[in-house]
Amino acid sequence: MRKLTVALGERYYPIIIAANQLQQCGELTAEVIANRKVLLVSNPRVFGLYGEKTAASLQQAGFQVEVGIVPEGETYKNMAQANRLLDMAMQQQLERDSSIIALGGGVIGDLAGFAAAIYQRGVNFVQLPTTLLAQVDSSVGGKVAVNHPSGKNMIGAFHQPRLVVIDPDTLSTLEDREYRSGLGEVVKYGIVCDEHLFDYLETNAELLSQGESACVTEVIYRCCKIKAAIVEKDETETGLRAVLNLGHTFGHAIEKLGDYGTYRHGEAIAMGTMAAAYLALDYDFITEQQLQRMEKLYKSLNVDCRMPAFAPEDIYNNMLNDKKMQQNRLRLILPAKWGEYVMLEDPEKGRVLQAISSAQGN
């Protein structure tokens, strides 16, 4: 079993990473939370696969479990579903020190976490992430949110979990496309946070691409370690944490242009990261050889990183609407030397358009 800790002043929480841990989630939760009432939140697909096992483990540890099922899909990461969960919490008479537990991918984690953040001004929250993307990124760090018709993640909070239990075995049932989407976020860490991770990904690309269990577990551990260290230094994203937004301003524009259905989040991030790399090359922050290594890694992991053929102007305009913007000026995280980044404020429009075009293969 591998264990990490996220330390935030007086508060801290464990991240447990190991095969078969879903079966132990009751015991692990009981170690950090005394109140025995929990609302377990999931969707039909994930609950069908892992719900029984999870609920049984919680019950064995003495928890009184109610289940809240949210329909499948990003469209249900909304206020109406958050309200439903709050109604259930009221009915179940969850108390200030009771818990809401998320079993699922980033959608369920963000939604359940948001309900946990606002119910009685915040109750305990436990993350049981079941997608690679959630295991390497969204389950750690306490960003929780729902979407608003006018924008993704527009209504949210920072609400750290009390515990994260990562069982890589759950990835065996994940659709291949979802797995590759998670790999899109993994590569991000290697590029701007940790050169050794990038080397590791290159060396082990084949194993990782096949989902070989020891390799995947190692990668999850390394990504969580990086994210934990960043969150410890900058919990509410006032500075350093922005590094994790590599490729995200470009990527969010792609997700939006695809109506949040055509491209998975991690896919859009891989594409956005290559656009950021072309811009970084133009500004001489990276070398041609670096850019090629990035592209090659995505390819060997079977992650499509070519920007789709939307008009570069349309992509640019959507970037301007991203909520990561500051005072109407674009602010982009670009790769620099391996494991380092540059924050570029207000880049020239023509150069951004050119980078998009290059990332489209033109």
Ligand SMILES: NC(=O)c1ccc[n+]([C@@H]2O[C@H](COP(=O)([O-])OP(=O)(O)OC[C@H]3O[C@@H](n4cnc5c(N)ncnc54)[C@H](O)[C@@H]3O)[C@@H](O)[C@H]2O)c1
């Ligand atoms: N809070 C954060 O810091 C943060 C970071 C990145 C992304 N996000 C959010 O995460 C969401 C995307 O998360 P995601 O990529 O995990 O998508 P997701 O939650 O939609 O899950 C993807 C699909 O996989 C299914 N699934 C989940 N686990 C499974 C399993 N083990 N076996 C079979 N199927 C399974 C789900 O039912 C769904 O159909 C977005 O809403 C994004 O905004 C949040």
Ligand SMILES: [Zn+2]
């Ligand atoms: Zn992301």
